[in-house]
Amino acid sequence: MSEKLRGNILVTGANRGIGLELVRQLAQSIGENAHIYACCREIEGPRAQALKNLSTPGKITLVKLDLSDEGSISSAVQAVSRNMEAGGLNLLINNAAINRPESPAPLSATGKQHMMDVYETNVVGPFLLVKMLLPLLQKAAEMDSEGDQMSCSRSAIVNISTLISSIEKCPESFHIAQMYPYRTSKAALNMLTRCHAEEFKRHNILVTAVHPGWVRTEMGGEKAPLTPEDSVAGMLSVMLSLSNKHSGMLLDWQGNTIPW
Numbered sequence: 307m308s309e310k311l312r313g314n315i316l317v318t319g320a321n322r323g324i325g326l327e328l329v330r331q332l333a334q335s336i337g338e339n340a341h342i343y344a345c346c347r348e349i350e351g352p353r354a355q356a357l358k359n360l361s362t363p364g365k366i367t368l369v370k371l372d373l374s375d376e377g378s379i380s381s382a383v384q385a386v387s388r389n390m391e392a393g394g395l396n397l398l399i400n401n402a403a404i405n406r407p408e409s410p411a412p413l414s415a416t417g418k419q420h421m422m423d424v425y426e427t428n429v430v431g432p433f434l435l436v437k438m439l440l441p442l443l444q445k446a447a448e449m450d451s452e453g454d455q456m457s458c459s460r461s462a463i464v465n466i467s468t469l470i471s472s473i474e475k476c477p478e479s480f481h482i483a484q485m486y487p488y489r490t491s492k493a494a495l496n497m498l499t500r501c502h503a504e505e506f507k508r509h510n511i512l513v514t515a516v517h518p519g520w521v522r523t524e525m526g527g528e529k530a531p532l533t534p535e536d537s538v539a540g541m542l543s544v545m546l547s548l549s550n551k552h553s554g555m556l557l558d559w560q561g562n563t564i565p566w
């Protein structure tokens with residue numbers, strides 16, 4: 307990447323999979339004054355070790371965040387606000403998510419608790435996080451004198467969604483992976499993306515949903531064709547290209563539009 311994302315960037319689910327790779331590539335590519343807030347459920351112990359092993363002195367702050375716990379979200383936002391002092395938040399990447407029960411998650415194996423747990427982490431968590439971070443996103447947008455131009459360097463929310471959230475494309479993917487809780491949660495995240503894009507337009511905050519491709523992680527499984535490296539390189543390049551016309555859309559890691 308020759309262009310750089312800048313300012314303060316917050317990534318959820320940063321200790322493994324796509325989130326870890328996002329932090330790794332961002333740390334290598336962001337400008338000198340940029341800073342990454344890498345959020346994970348456990349910032350001590352083995353689950354955070356890969357994140358701690360990234361050799362990026364001064365560029366990353368680890369933040370404890372459990373998206374299924376409102377108190378944890380509030381504490382994380384307070385910690386981030388204190389750390390940023392006068393600055394705002396330029397880019398929030400809502401990456402963390404769960405998929406329950408195990409894939410393909412047919413109807414017969416899916417119960418109320420799966421639906422509730424997945425909705426809580428994948429939708430309610432990002433909803434509350436955005437609500438609490440809004441003053442910091444607004445501050446970043448106001449600190450920039452770009453008129454009404456929106457971008458991921460100014461102030462933006464990128465929600466990591468999925469191709470299988472697409473209602474139009476459901477007939478193509480349903481029989482391979484039913485995943486009722488996951489699909490419906492991501493469709494709700496898409497609507498959240500659209501609502502936030504409408505509401506935050508007046509603040510010049512861009513809001514876009516991005517599908518990372520089918521990626522080899524714990525969630526994606528070993529058969530997935532894409533590496534986290536390629537997926538994240540693609541998504542970061544898409545993020546750099548986002549402007550007003552992309553707010554409220556669902557794009558894939560190569561910048562193609564996915565129908566809702």
Ligand code: NDP
Nearest residue numbers: 319323324372373374401402403468520521523524525526
């Ligand atoms: P992984 O399962 O590999 O990683 C998920 C991350 O989310 C982990 O860091 C995990 O932390 C975190 N997380 C889970 N629950 C919570 C919670 N309650 N609070 C905070 N963090 C939590 O998933 P991927 O990296 O593959 O997926 C990243 C994103 O990409 C997700 O939004 C997913 O839906 C999306 N996606 C992935 C695809 C793929 O093929 N991999 C395809 C399409 C979309 P912990 O280690 O503590 O569990």
